[in-house]
Amino acid sequence: MSTDAVLYDHPGPRARVRNRILTVVFGVALLALLYWVYLRFDTKGQWAAALWKPFTMASTWTDYIVPGLINTLKAAAVAMVLSLVFGLVFAVGRLSEHRWVRIPAGAVVEFFRAVPLLLLMFFIFYGVPFLTQSPMPVFWAVVAGLTLYNGSVLAEAFRAGIRSVPSGQSEAGYAIGLRKGQVMHAILLPQAARAMLPVIVSQLVVLVKDTALGYIIAYPELLQLGVNNLSANYGNVVQAAIVVAIIFIVVNTALTWVAGWLGRRTRRTGRHTGPTPVATGEQPDMGFGEGIGVTEPQG
Template sequence: MSTDAVLYDHPGPRAKVRNLVLTVVFGVGALALLWWVYSRFDEKGQWAGDLWKPFTESSTWTDYILPGLQHTLEAAAVAMVLSLAFGVIFAVGRLSDHWWVRWPAGAIVEFFRAVPLLLLMFFIFFGVPFLTEQPMSIFWAVVIGLTLYNGSVLAEAFRAGVRSVPKGQSEAAYAIGMRKTQVMTHVLIPQAARAMLPVIVSQLVVLVKDTALGYIISFSELLQLGVNNLSANFGNVVQAAIVAAVIYILVNSALTAFAGWLSRRTRRKGRAPRSPGAAVQQVAIEPGLGGGGGGAL
């Protein structure tokens, strides 16, 4: 039987009818909930044209929404790169054979996973100046907070992905003389990244949304400019929040779509080898990947 086969019991006639009934019931329930929300908003006059009119004016977008979106995307992009690097480095550190590397890496990851991100941003922005005697950049306070928290979560994801790779992969790599660093970078981490891609994408989506927490230190992102400042001038906080929510949905949907395309592309390039050591043997023929000794990190 093919290893790609998925175990799944196809529903029978009764199960199909039950699934259809449940789908209809939940669909009707969802429509009823949406209608209730719409009618309640309508009673309070929240669909009045005057409250939505500012979004038809270009100045609203150029002065509030687009600058906020730009700052959100800039902070998210930098934090994504740094979080992925942080995650890989500390995942490797937690997998090290040396306790003096493994224990500090584990302590750092567990600490920053446990501290709320809002407090991280707050402490970095207001606490670092006491140490450096220099004002802290709001942008970098947000980025560093996002990096420490999300990088710690990604470190655990990468570690789980590395441990999920069959042991035969690393054993075959050691058998042909690869060092542990080479095994990690050329064999285990690429496969772990493909295996954990859904988890990684989910955390990056969380990262994008977490940029909104920068409001605690007055970071001028989408929530601060596109909701707080905008509604303060036009008195339409509900409408501004709805528009901001739609923008967040579009951004995260685009990120998820890109991740899906990347997953399909990497799956085509990295088909599962027929034999346990085939992938390692293919890597080993590249120049400079061989080498004696089984040194450990």
């Protein structure tokens, strides 16, 4: 029985008609809402050409939008890598059999999950200089905050993914002589990553959007340059916010598409196992000696 048959019942004729009706009703309601928003903006003069004209100028993009986007992507890329590493390390730590590893790892994860990211960035940027007696670079304050918070969330995602792998997988690894670290690296983590890929991608999308919180410590990201600085010069804060929101939507949609492509490629790779013994007519070599309870196939 396929998984789809268990998890999802295909709708019958009446259900399909009901779904089509609900889709049309929702679409009409959405269009009505968008038209109402358009009329409200038009009443306030927010569609005036003068307010949108700055976005037709090259200087607007070269001085505000593009530098802000580059800084946003730079902080997001570094934080993504560090968050994934942080998540893997602390997920394995929380699954350790040693209490002196498991308990501190759990405390770190729960602490940084509980602290709001905005306060985390604020405390890192203004608190670290009191300890080190040297200024904290704003870029690394943003990256550190994003890493600690999102890495803690990813640690829980990886831990759930590892626990979701059937215990027979690790038992089979131990049976052929693998150590615990080898079982984790070669068997559990790859399957957990594939199982939790939607959750991981969702959290990475959140990470990209959370770079905008660097605004609180004056990090020159897309929100700071593309909305605050730009609107200060042209007085078009609503228009700037709309343009920046569209850019965030495009970036996150591209990230989701890439992750979906990677997931499909990973699933295809996982299904390719080469010729099976049934297809080749050969008995698999299990490494336990020759001729133990194995008969040669007869022609």
